[in-house]
Amino acid sequence: MGLLSETDPPPFSHRPHREASPFVLVSDHAGRQVPSVLRDLGVAAADWDRHIAWDIGIHGVGVALHEALGATLIEQVYSRLVIDCNRAPGHPTSMPLTSDETPIPANVAATAVCRAAREAEILHPYHDRIAGELARRERAGEPTALIALHSFTPCMNGVKRPWHCGVLHHRDTRSARIMLDLLKGEPGLCVGDNEPYVLSETSDYTVPRHAEAAGLPYLELEIRQDLIADPSGQNEWAERLARLLPQYWARLSAA
Numbered sequence: 001m002g003l004l005s006e007t008d009p010p011p012f013s014h015r016p017h018r019e020a021s022p023f024v025l026v027s028d029h030a031g032r033q034v035p036s037v038l039r040d041l042g043v044a045a046a047d048w049d050r051h052i053a054w055d056i057g058i059h060g061v062g063v064a065l066h067e068a069l070g071a072t073l074i075e076q077v078y079s080r081l082v083i084d085c086n087r088a089p090g091h092p093t094s095m096p097l098t099s100d101e102t103p104i105p106a107n108v109a110a111t112a113v114c115r116a117a118r119e120a121e122i123l124h125p126y127h128d129r130i131a132g133e134l135a136r137r138e139r140a141g142e143p144t145a146l147i148a149l150h151s152f153t154p155c156m157n158g159v160k161r162p163w164h165c166g167v168l169h170h171r172d173t174r175s176a177r178i179m180l181d182l183l184k185g186e187p188g189l190c191v192g193d194n195e196p197y198v199l200s201e202t203s204d205y206t207v208p209r210h211a212e213a214a215g216l217p218y219l220e221l222e223i224r225q226d227l228i229a230d231p232s233g234q235n236e237w238a239e240r241l242a243r244l245l246p247q248y249w250a251r252l253s254a255a
């Protein structure tokens with residue numbers, strides 16, 4: 001039995017590059033679709049507007065950045081509550097039982113068959129597309145940096161977060177150091193260094209799998225959601241990143 005029906009959208013959206021660019025933009029939490037057979041997962045309508053369902057604002061940033069840079073953009077279309085595409089298959093929060101204190105009833109009740117279908121039809125096709133794009137670029141000899149786009153809630157479990165944006169890094173810190181330096185040069189920005197999260201092999205999947213395992217340079221960028229809640233904020237951040245990313249690449253290439 002299939003999970004996705006003919007009326008459900010494909011699991012990822014791929015906007016191909018228009019110009020030669022070193023950047024592959026990926027967005028694990030850009031969408032909040034739910035396969036029609038899963039209805040609303042038992043989650044109230046108001047909760048679908050919250051950060052638990054998706055990375056608020058990051059789709060607008062990603063599309064505007066794609067437009068500005070001409071770089072390829074691969075986005076997950078389904079909600080992180082259906083399956084979190086920045087978690088390894090089988091991870092305890094891959095299909096969260098609760099998120100920021102909100103229970104997800106359909107995940108509590110999900111059968112092994114349903115879980116396997118979400119992996120097979122949503123998680124794997126998205127990551128296979130990213131892997132395919134990276135492999136194509138490697139064969140073509142195109143230098144590449146993976147740019148993972150995320151947004152974070154200003155307040156989590158009752159704790160306010162002061163950062164406007166954050167750069168996450170793990171073993172390979174070369175790219176993060178450069179981007180942290182560039183972002184800290186922007187007037188008035190409070191920049192988190194491995195904040196609001198620390199990148200790790202267990203808390204993340206996309207960067208460890210596609211970048212660190214392959215020795216590929218990467219940036220995992222987090223933008224606070226209240227700053228990109230509307231199109232003007234999304235464009236402002238896309239313009240900033242479209243200006244800074246080429247500077248980052250130039251510095252990395254010169255190192």
Ligand SMILES: [Zn+2]
Pocket residue numbers: 028029055149150151
């Ligand atoms: Zn995210």
